[in-house]
Amino acid sequence: MNEPGSLVGPQSARRSFAPKFAVALKHSRPILLPLALAGVALALWQVLTAWRRIPTVILPSPVEVVTLLLKIYPALLNHGLQTTAEIMFSFAIGALVGVALAVAVVSSQWVKEALYPNLVFFQLIPKIAMAPLFVVWFGIGSGARLAFAVFITFFPIFIAAADGLLNVDPDLVRLCRGLTASKWQIFAIIRFPYAVPAIFSGMKIGITMAVIGVIVGEFIVAQKGLGYLVLFAASQADTPLIFASIAVLCAIGLGLFGVVALAERIALKWYGA
Amino acid sequence: MMVFRHSAATSGMRASDQSNSFLEVTAVGKTFSPDRKPVEAIRSVNLAVGRSEFVTLLGPSGCGKSTLLLMMAGLEVPTSGEIRIGGTRVTGPRADNGIVFQDHTLLPWKTIIDNVLLPIRILGLPTAKYRQRAEELLELVGLHEFRDKRPKQLSGGMKQRAAICRALVHDPQLLLMDEPFSALDAITRDEMNIILMDIWERYHTTVVFVTHSIREAVLLSDRVIVLGGRPATIAYELQVPFERPRSFALTETSEFNQLSGVLRSKIEQGIGRARDAHPPALARGAE
Numbered sequence A: 001m002n003e004p005g006s007l008v009g010p011q012s013a014r015r016s017f018a019p020k021f022a023v024a025l026k027h028s029r030p031i032l033l034p035l036a037l038a039g040v041a042l043a044l045w046q047v048l049t050a051w052r053r054i055p056t057v058i059l060p061s062p063v064e065v066v067t068l069l070l071k072i073y074p075a076l077l078n079h080g081l082q083t084t085a086e087i088m089f090s091f092a093i094g095a096l097v098g099v100a101l102a103v104a105v106v107s108s109q110w111v112k113e114a115l116y117p118n119l120v121f122f123q124l125i126p127k128i129a130m131a132p133l134f135v136v137w138f139g140i141g142s143g144a145r146l147a148f149a150v151f152i153t154f155f156p157i158f159i160a161a162a163d164g165l166l167n168v169d170p171d172l173v174r175l176c177r178g179l180t181a182s183k184w185q186i187f188a189i190i191r192f193p194y195a196v197p198a199i200f201s202g203m204k205i206g207i208t209m210a211v212i213g214v215i216v217g218e219f220i221v222a223q224k225g226l227g228y229l230v231l232f233a234a235s236q237a238d239t240p241l242i243f244a245s246i247a248v249l250c251a252i253g254l255g256l257f258g259v260v261a262l263a264e265r266i267a268l269k270w271y272g273a
Numbered sequence B: 001m002m003v004f005r006h007s008a009a010t011s012g013m014r015a016s017d018q019s020n021s022f023l024e025v026t027a028v029g030k031t032f033s034p035d036r037k038p039v040e041a042i043r044s045v046n047l048a049v050g051r052s053e054f055v056t057l058l059g060p061s062g063c064g065k066s067t068l069l070l071m072m073a074g075l076e077v078p079t080s081g082e083i084r085i086g087g088t089r090v091t092g093p094r095a096d097n098g099i100v101f102q103d104h105t106l107l108p109w110k111t112i113i114d115n116v117l118l119p120i121r122i123l124g125l126p127t128a129k130y131r132q133r134a135e136e137l138l139e140l141v142g143l144h145e146f147r148d149k150r151p152k153q154l155s156g157g158m159k160q161r162a163a164i165c166r167a168l169v170h171d172p173q174l175l176l177m178d179e180p181f182s183a184l185d186a187i188t189r190d191e192m193n194i195i196l197m198d199i200w201e202r203y204h205t206t207v208v209f210v211t212h213s214i215r216e217a218v219l220l221s222d223r224v225i226v227l228g229g230r231p232a233t234i235a236y237e238l239q240v241p242f243e244r245p246r247s248f249a250l251t252e253t254s255e256f257n258q259l260s261g262v263l264r265s266k267i268e269q270g271i272g273r274a275r276d277a278h279p280p281a282l283a284r285g286a287e
Helices: A004-015 A019-051 A062-071 A073-107 A109-123 A127-138 A142-166 A170-178 A183-220 A226-235 A239-271 B002-010 B012-020 B065-072 B112-116 B118-123 B127-140 B156-168 B186-203 B214-220 B248-252 B254-277
Strands: B023-032 B039-049 B054-058 B080-085 B097-100 B174-178 B206-211 B223-228 B233-239
Touching: A019 A062, A062 A073, A062 A239, A073 A109, A073 A142, A073 A183, A073 A226, A073 A239, A109 A142, A127 A142, A127 A183, A142 A183, A170 A183, A170 B097, A183 A226, A183 A239, A183 B118, A226 A239, B023 B065, B039 B065, B039 B080, B039 B233, B054 B065, B054 B214, B065 B080, B065 B174, B065 B206, B097 B156, B112 B118, B112 B127, B112 B156, B118 B127, B118 B156, B127 B156, B127 B186, B156 B174, B156 B186, B186 B214, B186 B248, B206 B214, B214 B248, B214 B254, B223 B254, B233 B254, B248 B254
Parallel strands: B054 B206, B054 B223, B097 B174, B174 B206
Antiparallel strands: B023 B039, B023 B080, B223 B233
16 A cells, blocks of 8 residues: 555546536536525425415416516516616616716816715715605606616715725825926826726716615616516515516626626736725 | 945046046035824935946845935935036936846736836837847846746746846846845856846946845945934945956855955944934933
């Protein structure tokens, strides 16, 4: 046993047994494992609803939800498109406002000192509670929904962008100042590119906030959209429709988050982090 | 002691350069007042650096040598006295300075060559015209084949070499280096010293170099200025007599070690003086 040969023998035999499969499994494990867990959970859900005879109105089974989803998908798509468009619009405006405000804050010491603490304090307010106010201000049209979604989207983007713009290596700023660089040059050449990773991590939070903002908006005032559909289905006690709407909403949220995450990856590759 | 005074006089070429000095520091003092209680960091420093001279400011950490360098760079304003470069008073940053800090501060999203060309972009000079010089500098420090790589693909020493190229790309009159090799390991540091001597032999740029390494100071400089005390003043000045070009073998000689010993004792005296002037328990009451 102590001879080297006897140790090498079984090891190499095992290695040749299924090496490719083992390596493939190791690499795909971070994807396969969560998927498997989700699959098991869905299967349990299905078994539980059938076995315990849970009424559909309380908890429909996954199969029931999927069946309904396939049956009425043109209507769901129609509502989904409205919601998606509003999410994208409020995200775009929210990102623009957030970054612009962050730039304004860092560009002037006075503005920074006056505005920044107030905005951080504002961050602590439960902004969902303010949604009805937007109906008072903007009426019962899409204006209220969009304004509210923009309002809760821009915050995380603003905070992250301001942090990124402020946390530039002070030695680098000093080096550029030492070469007679103007404030604008330092911003364009150093500060803004430096903040790009931070801006993207803010945008990843921002896109999920945009989804929440639009749905809450649709809860309060809408004749169309998935949020409206959820509320409508609840009033009809149509629980499978609630689940189907939420499923579509999940797909939209995931898709939009994926787009932002992909953009981030491309940007970070350029950034060379 | 007499030996060193004598050798200082005989290496006359550099000493005579000081008469038409390029950088003049006259009675410069600096007091910081972040709170109500002002702290005097530097008091009445007089210093003249000749063209093409390599002068090192040597002293323990936090003795004010970096502050003095930043004032030369126009990044800090002296509280008293004045600094002149080429006869004109320094009132702010100048386009003909090159600066290297302890940290390389390369931009991660730019290639090495584009990082080296950063001053050209800031100064609004034609990039095409300076690209050749940038490549020449990279060649000189052995980074030519890394010109299109990103900083993260380079080692610490290589990044600092690129930072030196960046400081020299616009052909500055004065190169200001603030502990440029302090963050590097000992072996890389020796390597960087040799590279810096090569660069100096090639361009003969006037250099003010800040370090707390005695060996580095003696090896690189024409003159070493020891700063010490609180507030910092010039505690000692040493003309380094060794011929150029110098090699690393110099650090093994007894003369080199003797000079290092002198500097070490002067630094220690400076620290001692600071302690005597402000005994910890009495420091507050005395002011």
